[in-house]
Amino acid sequence: MNSRLRWRKFVSGFMLAMTGVCALVSVSVLFLILGYLVFHGGTSISWNFFTKLPAPVGETGGGMANAIVGSGKLLLLAALIGVPVGFFGAIYLAEFSGSTTAFVVRYAADLLNGVPSIVIGIFAYSLVVLPFKHFSTLSGGFALGLMMIPITLRSTEEFLRSVPNALREAAMALGASKSKTIATVIVPAAYRGILTAVLLAFARVAGETAPLLFTAFGNRFWSQGWNQPTAALPEMIYRYAISPYDDWHRQAWAAGLVLLGLILIINIVARAILSRGIAVPRT
Amino acid sequence: MASTTTTVPSAGPVSGSRSFLSRLRQGDEIAHIITFLFAVSVVLVTLLLVFDLWQGSSLPRHKFGFNFFRTSVWDPIFDHFGALPFIYGTLVTATVSLLIAVPLGIGAAIFLAELAPARVSDTLEFFIDLLAAVPSVIYGLLGVFIVVPLMRQYIQPALKHSLGFLPLFQGPAYGVGFLTAGIVLAIMVIPYIISVSREVLLSVPRDQREAALSLGATRWESTWKVVVPFARGGILGSIFLALARALGETMAVTMVIGNTPAISASLFSSGYSIAAVIANELTEATSNLHYQSLIELGLVLFLLTFVLNGLARLLIVATSQRGAGMGNA
Numbered sequence: 099m100n101s102r103l104r105w106r107k108f109v110s111g112f113m114l115a116m117t118g119v120c121a122l123v124s125v126s127v128l129f130l131i132l133g134y135l136v137f138h139g140g141t142s143i144s145w146n147f148f149t150k151l152p153a154p155v156g157e158t159g160g161g162m163a164n165a166i167v168g169s170g171k172l173l174l175l176a177a178l179i180g181v182p183v184g185f186f187g188a189i190y191l192a193e194f195s196g197s198t199t200a201f202v203v204r205y206a207a208d209l210l211n212g213v214p215s216i217v218i219g220i221f222a223y224s225l226v227v228l229p230f231k232h233f234s235t236l237s238g239g240f241a242l243g244l245m246m247i248p249i250t251l252r253s254t255e256e257f258l259r260s261v262p263n264a265l266r267e268a269a270m271a272l273g274a275s276k277s278k279t280i281a282t283v284i285v286p287a288a289y290r291g292i293l294t295a296v297l298l299a300f301a302r303v304a305g306e307t308a309p310l311l312f313t314a315f316g317n318r319f320w321s322q323g324w325n326q327p328t329a330a331l332p333e334m335i336y337r338y339a340i341s342p343y344d345d346w347h348r349q350a351w352a353a354g355l356v357l358l359g360l361i362l363i364i365n366i367v368a369r370a371i372l373s374r375g376i377a378v379p380r381t
Numbered sequence: 382m383a384s385t386t387t388t389v390p391s392a393g394p395v396s397g398s399r400s401f402l403s404r405l406r407q408g409d410e411i412a413h414i415i416t417f418l419f420a421v422s423v424v425l426v427t428l429l430l431v432f433d434l435w436q437g438s439s440l441p442r443h444k445f446g447f448n449f450f451r452t453s454v455w456d457p458i459f460d461h462f463g464a465l466p467f468i469y470g471t472l473v474t475a476t477v478s479l480l481i482a483v484p485l486g487i488g489a490a491i492f493l494a495e496l497a498p499a500r501v502s503d504t505l506e507f508f509i510d511l512l513a514a515v516p517s518v519i520y521g522l523l524g525v526f527i528v529v530p531l532m533r534q535y536i537q538p539a540l541k542h543s544l545g546f547l548p549l550f551q552g553p554a555y556g557v558g559f560l561t562a563g564i565v566l567a568i569m570v571i572p573y574i575i576s577v578s579r580e581v582l583l584s585v586p587r588d589q590r591e592a593a594l595s596l597g598a599t600r601w602e603s604t605w606k607v608v609v610p611f612a613r614g615g616i617l618g619s620i621f622l623a624l625a626r627a628l629g630e631t632m633a634v635t636m637v638i639g640n641t642p643a644i645s646a647s648l649f650s651s652g653y654s655i656a657a658v659i660a661n662e663l664t665e666a667t668s669n670l671h672y673q674s675l676i677e678l679g680l681v682l683f684l685l686t687f688v689l690n691g692l693a694r695l696l697i698v699a700t701s702q703r704g705a706g707m708g709n710a
Contacts, residue, residue, distance in 0.1 A: 207423050
């Protein structure tokens, strides 16, 4: 073995080892994040955190019950907007549309998907907050719903398309109309995929903060109805983290742990649903 | 995935209103129309968003014109707005983040696609996907309480000590600033680079590797001189995606950049970014001009990410199709 070859083999081994180090470093970030959150936030999670309102400024204690409920309300609204539009839009793309309309819709969805979340916030602010003249749960839900649409739409379409044509043709051959075929054959065949798509979209918007700053705005008390500003977990994490109070920092960590735990669990469940069976039953 | 549109011929030739009525009764036309309305609403909302940003920023566009991007005075009291410090901050933090994230991300993607056994690769990819799902406010939280103190006490003094002769690493070490924001952004965009690059690398046909190895190339040479060049379009696409994400990122940057509208050569000094100034000032805009200037910044952000995302998608699709085409041949 001459020295040139030895050098090349050394370079090869070294560089490949370095790529391994890169992978290790990148993945370890996830565990670092989880570790820090559990370490700092774990001790601050208590019954009070889930049941109490934020304490008045300057007092310690209190919890984030209003933010948890607020996040729930915002996500409910988001789902009410994002899921139907995404789902039916995807059915149109996969089953009805010609190639030109499909291209335009897909293009618009991809464009919307790439819009920075802060710009979505501006849009919701000028479209919903300004006309009603106050911040509201509705406007926050609108902003989040807008973000859910493209994610749900594009992945639902992918899963609908992965249903084999044989199933469509079989249903049609039995005399089912197209709408009946879609409702009773195609959507059921792809339902795991669709559920996964919706859950992932849900997890994505659950942690969004930037669009909420101008819409849901935040609230230190219970939000009355849908037309009032409301607190939300991610928004509380932001405000508490940049505040000067140690007790708020402690609660920001706790809220971060709760939020990240929720999001990771939804992600893992969504992937488990998908992997437990392929989108189409094998027959 | 090969997209296959189904065109199942409708039962019998379509003839006049009777056939339309019967199809209406079966629900096909109704389903078609309803789903069409939902699909079109996506297009309409997107158009409305663009229109809203354009119309909402008419005042500063007419008043300042191109000077908006060239001047650096941001003064709500005298109603004069120049966006240069924000554009500068956004570009600098995005550049720093890419300088860190690109080598790390591509290295990790090479490991996942070329070296790791399929099961290890899939498991690691699962973790990378989870990492991509971590919300930006969590990165901000860790940035404020972990990265900033670390920067202030160890990393910035060390950089000053070793590379302090460069203007980049001078000035007091506050902890917050361009460098810290860039590092946090790097951590945030790495998962995107890894996922997309891995997919693209996996789509490179096996023959390419085998040909290189059979000519006597080492494993690294076959990877670096054959596989990576084959996939470079897609890898570039993943970098564009990451850049678009870094430019538009709000929360994490707002929390660690320091929020000072200043232009400074030093990466240690605190700055401001486009997204951060919108987040901080939009609800507190003092005048109409102030508000609309912020919207114009939003428009700039939108256009930047629009162009980058479009380029990225083109590159990624072109590269994977090339791989698929040759793989099947």
